[in-house]
Amino acid sequence: MKKNLLLISLLFFALKFNAQNIIDNGGFDDGKGDWVTWGSDKNVLQSFDVVDESSNNVAKLVIANASGEINKGTLKQKNAFAGLDSSLVYHLSVRAKALNVADGETAQMQFKTKRLKDGANAKYINLDTYELTTEWKKYDAYFYKEDSWNELLPSWNFGAVNGDYYFDDFVLEVNKNIANGNFESDFESTWFKREDNGTVEISNNSVYEGGSAAKVTINTAGDAWHLKLGTKLKIPVDENTDYSLSYYSKSDNGNGKIKLAIDFIDSKGDKIGKTKYVEYTTTTSYEEYNTEFTTPTGTKKILVTFMLAEVVDVIYIDNVNLSKNVATAIRKRPEDNSVKIYPNPANGFINIAGNSGIASVEVSDMTGCRVLKNANVNGRVDISSLKTGVYLLKVTTEKGTKVTKLIKQ
Numbered sequence: 283m284k285k286n287l288l289l290i291s292l293l294f295f296a297l298k299f300n301a302q303n304i305i306d307n308g309g310f311d312d313g314k315g316d317w318v319t320w321g322s323d324k325n326v327l328q329s330f331d332v333v334d335e336s337s338n339n340v341a342k343l344v345i346a347n348a349s350g351e352i353n354k355g356t357l358k359q360k361n362a363f364a365g366l367d368s369s370l371v372y373h374l375s376v377r378a379k380a381l382n383v384a385d386g387e388t389a390q391m392q393f394k395t396k397r398l399k400d401g402a403n404a405k406y407i408n409l410d411t412y413e414l415t416t417e418w419k420k421y422d423a424y425f426y427k428e429d430s431w432n433e434l435l436p437s438w439n440f441g442a443v444n445g446d447y448y449f450d451d452f453v454l455e456v457n458k459n460i461a462n463g464n465f466e467s468d469f470e471s472t473w474f475k476r477e478d479n480g481t482v483e484i485s486n487n488s489v490y491e492g493g494s495a496a497k498v499t500i501n502t503a504g505d506a507w508h509l510k511l512g513t514k515l516k517i518p519v520d521e522n523t524d525y526s527l528s529y530y531s532k533s534d535n536g537n538g539k540i541k542l543a544i545d546f547i548d549s550k551g552d553k554i555g556k557t558k559y560v561e562y563t564t565t566t567s568y569e570e571y572n573t574e575f576t577t578p579t580g581t582k583k584i585l586v587t588f589m590l591a592e593v594v595d596v597i598y599i600d601n602v603n604l605s606k607n608v609a610t611a612i613r614k615r616p617e618d619n620s621v622k623i624y625p626n627p628a629n630g631f632i633n634i635a636g637n638s639g640i641a642s643v644e645v646s647d648m649t650g651c652r653v654l655k656n657a658n659v660n661g662r663v664d665i666s667s668l669k670t671g672v673y674l675l676k677v678t679t680e681k682g683t684k685v686t687k688l689i690k691q
């Protein structure tokens with residue numbers, strides 16, 4: 283059920299995204315396209331060409347007479363993009379490398395983007411800088427659209443040291459709504475850490491999914507506030523809405539404690555309401571932990587912090603995900619009292635009648651385990667496979683739900 287919801291929301295994002303051509307010709311396969319260089323210092327940025335590298339077009343920019351300033355070479359899209367949605371996280375990635383860099387020097391690049399308000403008041407946001415190597419490598423950046431932006435102009439700064447800079451496969455896409463919740467890349471620009479009496483790092487070992495997980499080593503037990511892993515970016519949410527925050531976690535000794543804090547932030551950036559705290563104790567194998575909460579009136583964004591210093595252990599966290607709690611919304615469907623079930627007690631079949639169409643019938647035992655699910659019900663359900671006993675029968679109709687006790691004889 284949860285996977286289906288995830289697929290549906292991903293499909294929704296994909297459809298939404300496909301309607302917007304955010305980065306044009308990011309692979310340079312049609313030449314330069316709408317890519318232009320910026321800055322008039324031809325003495326530093328010598329050339330911009332699209333070159334064929336093993337039957338693949340890539341951008342090549344040559345820097346000479348470098349002054350040490352990273353913004354002396356900029357490659358950017360010609361046209362700003364106006365369609366960003368402040369409720370989504372964006373993931374910008376590019377492959378890059380640098381050749382002919384002098385020994386002892388390091389070529390860097392920096393994601394930089396121009397934000398515009400009503401076509402004026404241009405300001406810039408800089409995300410982290412990234413060190414390039416002589417091998418092609420993918421670099422990632424994550425960001426949210428701030429409410430004050432109307433447009434966004436993706437660009438990359440580089441050029442602090444002399445060399446030949448190569449770029450390919452610029453992609454700007456919608457991300458799941460926790461930036462880098464899989465800890466797969468660019469940890470520093472999306473998560474903050476506090477490291478008193480321990481370390482917070484990215485690990486390639488004991489990963490739940492993908493190549494990396496967050497690893498928190500607690501050397502001295504004490505106050506959970508002394509060791510933290512938290513979202514650096516505030517996560518946009520809707521007010522008065524049910525959410526579900528989930529993650530996978532385990533610990534080496536099986537007693538690592540996690541205190542999760544969720545802070546609610548208003549439009550001015552101030553905390554409102556009470557911080558929601560939930561405590562979990564991990565086991566030695568990965569399990570999913572899930573926290574449901576409702577955003578107070580006035581909430582614009584949230585911050586999520588894992589606090590982890592109460593017990594000496596090594597804790598791993600992976601796949602942090604936030605989703606609107608559709609399951610809760612379904613549970614809150616109105617009761618449909620027109621539904622009648624007979625006979626009850628029963629042993630072979632039960633009949634279900636009501637004023638609106640029946641979508642599904644579920645039977646659970648008294649411990650909550652589902653023992654029977656039947657879609658496409660034509661008013662009659664076979665319960666002969668159930669053991670004698672008391673069950674809960676849930677009928678979902680077009681109007682709502684009806685839950686009643688069912689006795690199998």
Ligand SMILES: [Ca+2]
Nearest residue numbers: 309339340450
């Ligand atoms: Ca290409």
Ligand SMILES: [Ca+2]
Nearest residue numbers: 464491492494
């Ligand atoms: Ca991962």
